[in-house]
Amino acid sequence: MxxxxxxxxxxxxxxxxxxxxxxxxxxxxxxxxxxxxxxxxxxxxxxxxxxxxxxxxxxxxxxxxxxxxxxxxxxxxxSWRGVASFLTDRFPAALYQLRWWWLGCLLANVIVTGVMMAWLVHHPEVEQALIGPAEVDQLVNSDFESYYSENAASAFATRVWINNTWVSALCIALGILGLPVVWLLFNNVANLAVVGSIMIQHDRGALFWGLIIPHGLLELTCVFVAGGVGLRLFWSWIEPGGLSRSAALASAGRTAATVALGLGLLLLLSGIVEAFVTPSPLPTWARIAIGVLAEVAFLAYVFVLGRAAAARGATGDLGADLLEDRVATQA
The missing domain is CATH 1.20.58 (Methane Monooxygenase Hydroxylase; Chain G, domain 1)
Known part of the structure; x- marks a missing residue:
């Protein structure tokens, strides 16, 4: 030429x-x-x-x-078009394509939490080794309920959002190492199981579930999504499939970044629910209904919108035009 x-x-x-x-x-x-x-x-x-x-x-x-x-x-x-594309294509498609990872993570953590809570309830002597009688009394009769209303709602929502986003970001960022994600998730559910068992043992189970469910369904689902995506990132270099390890890890990493950004938005929503709905004077059934509705909306977002986006070819990864400078041509 x-x-x-x-x-x-x-x-x-x-x-x-x-x-x-x-x-x-x-x-x-x-x-x-x-x-x-x-x-x-x-x-x-x-x-x-x-x-x-x-x-x-x-x-x-x-x-x-x-x-x-x-x-x-x-x-x-x-660009509003880019934001809309992210919300209707990339993010839901990423959630849908990674569904087995985060659904498996969710199921495993729910089982572990349930087993731990049931065991602690049937072994009340463990409570005495974990926390003193005075602290138990304060937790059961004051601290647990007042935690959701002792600060201004807007400040509390911001604090909760930052904390949950940080935990989710750690699950994804440390995912490449594998075990740290399992440890983070275990600490998270162990704390829930301990507090829940103490409340149940002292006949405050209805209060516990009435305050946890409204925001906890979506919040914990987001954390388990982050954990599942982090573990998928780990698996991408253990079993890269038909790609090189670096290419598989790069692709999984870009998709994980998409999920991390989207989870930030979802956790903002759960933080608002935790700050404004959980401590509100609404009847318990109404607050729980709001939490269930938020969770159902999330699942519909994944399995209706996400499935449709995946069928259109969306993957959660960047577009091909932004990945490489080389274009296949025939001389």
Whole structure:
């Protein structure tokens, strides 16, 4: 291939991409053109690499594509279309495709919590080794209930959201190591089992469940989703399938980042419920109904919207146009 002729034939496209990259603000048409030009120049780069590997030209086009990719990401972040696509395609599709991991995690933790709570209830002597009589009395008659109303609702919602988001982020971030995720989840459910067993032993079970269920269904589901996604991240380099370990881990990591971002939004919702619904004067049945409704809405989001998004080809990973500069071509 005559490299000089190829440069002359495509220089206008490269110059136009340069102009679009330098622009700080772009119209919708210009943003679409940026994507089109990016794909076009990526094809040019592939042709040059394959047919006439000129070092300077390859370096120039690679740098141009790198700047264009950053420009596309920066322009897509505030886009309402991008937000809508995330909420209706990427996030629900990721949840649906990873459903067996987080459903398995959820089921295992529910079983462990139930077994631990039942065992503690039938072995009241363990309570005495864990916490003194004065602390038990304060927890049962005051602290557990007042925890949800002793602070301003907005401040409490923010604190709960930050704490739960941090726990979920740790489950995902430490997922590559495997065991730390199991330890985090065990600590979480062990605390729930201990407090629940103490409340039940002292005839405060109705109060315990009436305060836990409204926000706890969605909140704990989010934590178990994070745990399942973290374990999937661990498994991606243990059993990469048909990919290399680095490629499998990269793909799982990008999908995990999608889930982490979406869980932040869901945990904000559960934090609002915990701060404004759980301690509210509504009847217990009404507060529980709100919690059940939130959980059902989440499951419908996954198994209706997520299933449809997965059927359309959404995966939770980034789009192919943002992953590589190389485009397969035939010389």
């Amino acid at each position: 005559d490299i000089d002729a190829y440069v002359m034939a495509n220089a206008r496209s490269w110059e136009r991409l340069e102009q679009l990259v330098r622009q700080r603000r772009r119209s919708g048409a210009e943003a679409d053109e940026l994507v089109d030009r990016y794909q076009q120049v990526a094809t040019h780069l592939s042709v040059v690499r394959t047919s006439a590997p000129d070092g300077e030209l390859v370096a120039y086009l690679s740098a141009l594509l790198g700047r264009a990719r950053i420009a596309m990401l920066s322009s897509r972040v505030p």
